[in-house]
Amino acid sequence: MSIDESKNQYGGLNVLYKWISQLIVTIRHSSSFLKTNQFLRSYVIKDDKRTSDATNSSGIKLTTTNDLEESESNKYNFLRQQVAKNDNRIKEQVAKNDNRIKEQVAKNDNRIKEQVAKNLGFLRLQEVKNENYIRLLTTDNDKYLRAQTSETDVLRLKASRTDNDLWKESGQIFTQRNVSSSFDIQLPKSVKTN
Numbered sequence: 001m002s003i004d005e006s007k008n009q010y011g012g013l014n015v016l017y018k019w020i021s022q023l024i025v026t027i028r029h030s031s032s033f034l035k036t037n038q039f040l041r042s043y044v045i046k047d048d049k050r051t052s053d054a055t056n057s058s059g060i061k062l063t064t065t066n067d068l069e070e071s072e073s074n075k076y077n078f079l080r081q082q083v084a085k086n087d088n089r090i091k092e093q094v095a096k097n098d099n100r101i102k103e104q105v106a107k108n109d110n111r112i113k114e115q116v117a118k119n120l121g122f123l124r125l126q127e128v129k130n131e132n133y134i135r136l137l138t139t140d141n142d143k144y145l146r147a148q149t150s151e152t153d154v155l156r157l158k159a160s161r162t163d164n165d166l167w168k169e170s171g172q173i174f175t176q177r178n179v180s181s182s183f184d185i186q187l188p189k190s191v192k193t194n
Helices: 003-042 065-183
Strands: 053-055 061-063
Touching: none
Parallel strands: none
Antiparallel strands: 053 061
16 A cells, blocks of 8 residues: 555545544534423423523523413513503593583583673663663653743744734724824814804
């Protein structure tokens, strides 16, 4: 056997040795992984379905598939409960706001009705006052006009009396003039009386 052949033979043995060593390491890792899986499977999940964590030899926390599903389910249930609570809060708030709005509208309606009633009452009182004022003013005007009319009638009576007196006085003057003129008749000088 030559030196080159021996090198090739030992080189092939080295490769084979490395391959076998790698296979042994892989098997060891696989067996360790299987042991870890068996440990996790043998780990008892509590009845209250709380999340259970297992720790391997390296100190890494491992979580089972059931724990993950349960955790996701718990999260979903929590979110659904939170959404339900929020919906109820929103509904309660909306109901409160509706009641507040209705109460405010009712208060505003009552205020408007009271204001309208006050305004109507004020207008009625004002109308009554105006009517009374107009009646009093009309009565005063009637009294004034009647007084003026009576004064005018008195003046008319006085005027008529004055007219009568003037007529009478003028008649007397005319009569006296006629009488005096009759006595004042003078005969012509040519006419002689017996």
